[in-house]
Amino acid sequence: MSKSLFQKPIEIKISTVVAVSAILTTADGTALDAALARMTGGSADFFEDDLTVIDIAALPDGTAIDWTAIIAVLAKYRLKPVAVRNAPAAMAAEIASHGLTLETASKPRDDETPVAPAPAPVKASPTISSTAEPLPNGQNVMIIDTPVRAGQRIYARGCDLIVTAVVNNGAEIIADGSIHVYNTLNGRALAGASGNADARIFALNMSPELVSIAGVYRTFEDGFPAEFARSPAQIRLMGDRIDILSVNSATRA
Template sequence: MNAHVRSSATLNLRTHSLIAFVLQPVEPLVDWFETLDGWLARSPNFFANKPIVLDLSVLDIALKDYRDLLRDLARRHIRVMGVEGASPTLVGPHLPPSVTGGVEIKPEPAPAQTEPVSQQPAEQEPADPQPAKATPPNTGCSQTLIIDAPVRSGQTISNLAGDITIIGRVASGAEVIAGGSVHVYGAVQGRIFAGVSGIQDARIFCAEARAELFCVGGAYVTAESMDPKAEGKSVEVRLVESELAIRILN
């Protein structure tokens, strides 16, 4: 008689880190949702299929209102995977679990520049016809994602821990989301988000500007509000005193 011995199943355990977006609702929630809806109108798929954590540290909210908040977020296709800073009354069955120990992504301090960098919006011509010499920005990002292909409509390319370089165009309806800077060696017709990890000196460079939206560090400009002079040109987009400045490169 031959005995068949079944090997025991192996339980594989491993750790896995994810980069999540953290939303911090503030009172009044009506105004906060109005701002959120404005953002989603410009980029409806920004939060789709992404880990979302709610920071409730500055929000004093009752359980019923908290359930309503989660329901209203779900209606906008924002699924909350966990909460930070929540009181014990807001953690329980059928509610997102409390999460701790997350590490906020922040840039390293940039070295001091020996020469000031000219910060001039696109609509003004530089006074000096010679290009200014400036130290390249230090975004504090050590990871660069290189995409050696065009980004098609409906695609989202994300690298919250560093820069993104696209060798090709970014089609209408596509999104590129970077913690640092974004470099596109082609036309941009979709939406570009740079500095989403709090890097204030992040920049966007593209060879042909026809974007639906440019955003750096939360400040944004849409196709409707963009300077017509920059359309189709090679541009640099950066923050200047909390507002976007678009500089035509050629």
């Protein structure tokens, strides 16, 4: 009997990673293009077709948005918009006409404390999942003991991530908690992915291409700061600034 008779025509499984957030403070396509050019340092594969949520909470009310132009600018730098965050319901039809979904989170009032939205669940390419192991304090951690190769993406959802092997250039590691690399950290590291501003990134040998804490990014087009490169260091978020410090001192960059 044909094997196909025992196979389901389709299976739906959850595959969840973090889409990057493109937080707009202007809708001027020329300004966005120039900013992305500076951010990527002219690298054609800097973002590698990352799925993207466009966040317009920081735009002044009433700003006219040319969605076609903005999508084109993001696509130029290999960012793939899939959704719009913090848009009013009145924009829903226009947003949908461009093939984007609408996240319904609204702008916080002046008397409210902004809450970082959770990352959008999206289908992803090479992603490693792992069963989190319980820590004594009841939290969880994902442990990766093998090298993270170029093109791989690891996401530790709801927990810290520990990597004991090298993270290569072109790899991406993501955690909702902190990231600890007991080896060389190249590639990209994104901690506090669901909005935890207290998360940190630690590595024994620090030389990343890009780091992020709670959605705030810092890139290193001119190389990682020499005083911290290839040495034990930590990265943390102070306000809206990414700080780099030695693991053993208060020195920072």
